[in-house]
Amino acid sequence: MPEIDSSNVVRLPEAVSRPAGDDSSPCAACPVRELAVCSALDGHELDRLNAIRMPAELPQGSTLFDEGAAADYVYNLTSGSMKLYKLLPDGRRQITGFVFPGDFLGLAHDTEYVYAAEAVKDSALCKFKRSQLSRLFDEFPRLESRLLSMSRDELVEAHNQMLLLGRKTARERIASFLLMLSRRAEELGVPINPINVPMSRNDIGDYLGLTTETVSRTLTRLKNTGVIILNSDRKIDVADREALEEMADGF
Amino acid sequence: MPEIDSSNVVRLPEAVSRPAGDDSSPCAACPVRELAVCSALDGHELDRLNAIRMPAELPQGSTLFDEGAAADYVYNLTSGSMKLYKLLPDGRRQITGFVFPGDFLGLAHDTEYVYAAEAVKDSALCKFKRSQLSRLFDEFPRLESRLLSMSRDELVEAHNQMLLLGRKTARERIASFLLMLSRRAEELGVPINPINVPMSRNDIGDYLGLTTETVSRTLTRLKNTGVIILNSDRKIDVADREALEEMADGF
DNA sequence: CGGGGTGTTGAACATATTCAACAACTGTGG
DNA sequence: CCACAGTTGTTGAATATGTTCAACACCCCG
Secondary structure, eight states: OOSSOOSSSOBOTTTTOSOOTTSSOGGGGOTTTTTSGGGGOOHHHHHHHHHTEEEEEEOTTOEEEOTTSBOOEEEEEEESOEEEEEEOTTSOEEEEEEEOTTOEEOOBSSSBBSSEEEESSOEEEEEEEHHHHHHHHHHOHHHHHHHHHHHHHHHHHHHHHHHHHHHOOHHHHHHHHHHHHHHHHHHHTOOOSSEEOOSOHHHHHHHHTOOHHHHHHHHHHHHHTTSEEEOTTSEEEESOHHHHHHHHTTO | OOSSOOSSSOBOTTTTOSOOTTSSOGGGGOTTTTTSGGGGOOHHHHHHHHHTEEEEEEOTTOEEEOTTSBOOEEEEEEESOEEEEEEOTTSOEEEEEEEOTTOEEOOBSSSBBSSEEEESSOEEEEEEEHHHHHHHHHHOHHHHHHHHHHHHHHHHHHHHHHHHHHHOOHHHHHHHHHHHHHHHHHHHTOOOSSEEOOSOHHHHHHHHTOOHHHHHHHHHHHHHTTSEEEOTTSEEEESOHHHHHHHHTTO
16 A cells, blocks of 8 residues: 555645755756756756656556547646546547557547546655646747657557557557567666556556457466466566567568 | 559658658648647648658558568648558468548667568648657757657557457447548548548457458348448448447447 | 449348346445 | 555457448449
């Protein structure tokens, strides 16, 4: 059990998310300093960003925002992991992405969020008022530049996911998914074998356009063919990475 | 037959795509002036953009660039329509998007295009050397800002497409597709009924994660239920738009 | 006319889904 | 510390949606 309040309500208001002016440079110790938008800024600029930064924490399973809610804030994940999803009226769900430390979230169309965001694990974020951040864009074009670059990367990923959802078999989807987790872990500098799989089978299914059962069956088959080893604690050992890579690419 | 050279090779080199310095302000007459990146610029800035602009034409069916090719140029479509796609080694294809006048294309990961681009209809484009355009970004931050905004919109669309590919039925996909075409036509100020459908059934299938046959059957069913009227010349009348909208949203 | 591409329709089939039961694991309270 | 309840994950059997394979219709152009 984490020491974080585990009620299912977002702990955003005043108490937790006040401007971080008291702490002169929390970013210095930030584990994702080099990955996030912040990497575009130097010391002075970082201070300016930090002045409008509000730290926020979010316990596992709680919702940061719903699709269609007023998009007044944007966020940067510093620890934990989250999922973004869209719903159809009858409850069908598509997880459009998982968010890992260093990732930016809070994309909006106009003034509304276009997806919901929920914590997969206990998470910590930097929260920024959208209006304040965009004022900073005018001052530091490199910040906007960095954000454009991150959006481009997101778009590349989105296109890969379309290929996956539109054309790949269940086996290929699972292989791609495992490699994505592995790649992200590597970027974050955490151990990549076994792969840490923080999300449920149901989440995986909703991300890959499959049902829970198909995810489970496909993983079992990969285990039986000796490509992976399934541990009981949401960790997966990759026994034959090359096989996994060929599968993922549709060979 | 168009008067454009119909060989299956891109007509990009010198002859056609020289800097447009001779024509003092071709943008003034541009039909997509207000839709494209250019809308961020005023007269003087537009001149500067125009100085590095190279007009290009592309006949139907020809490839502008392949996935993985060196991404030295970016483009803005001014007329016609194009498709962007990714391939799996065995030939499975996912069309990740259709491109209409005013749209930007040429997204790259690093230095390589991440999708192929092919003309669905005879097309005309503004071509820019990536390096020159990014120098202009430093001078005119609003240009980059505009591009970020367009990327954001693309990302929103990409998320919607993931929901479609991962969770919608064939009928819902077709309905969503028709409404997308209708919406784009409206933005461009062209007649929206009947909907002009420039792409083949096969292209539609590869965009929606379906086969040609399923696209055809589903359209036939929509026709039989009186929701649409299929004309023989790639035009589709929407008889019951409300029904189509409910279908698209999964109601 | 005749031919290639495009679109439609039918029948058999396959992959993944649905429905159902059960197993494993987690955390809780007695 | 164990029993129990709830959640998560696995497995099986029947089913469905969309695919595959095949034939044919259409239509624009030559």
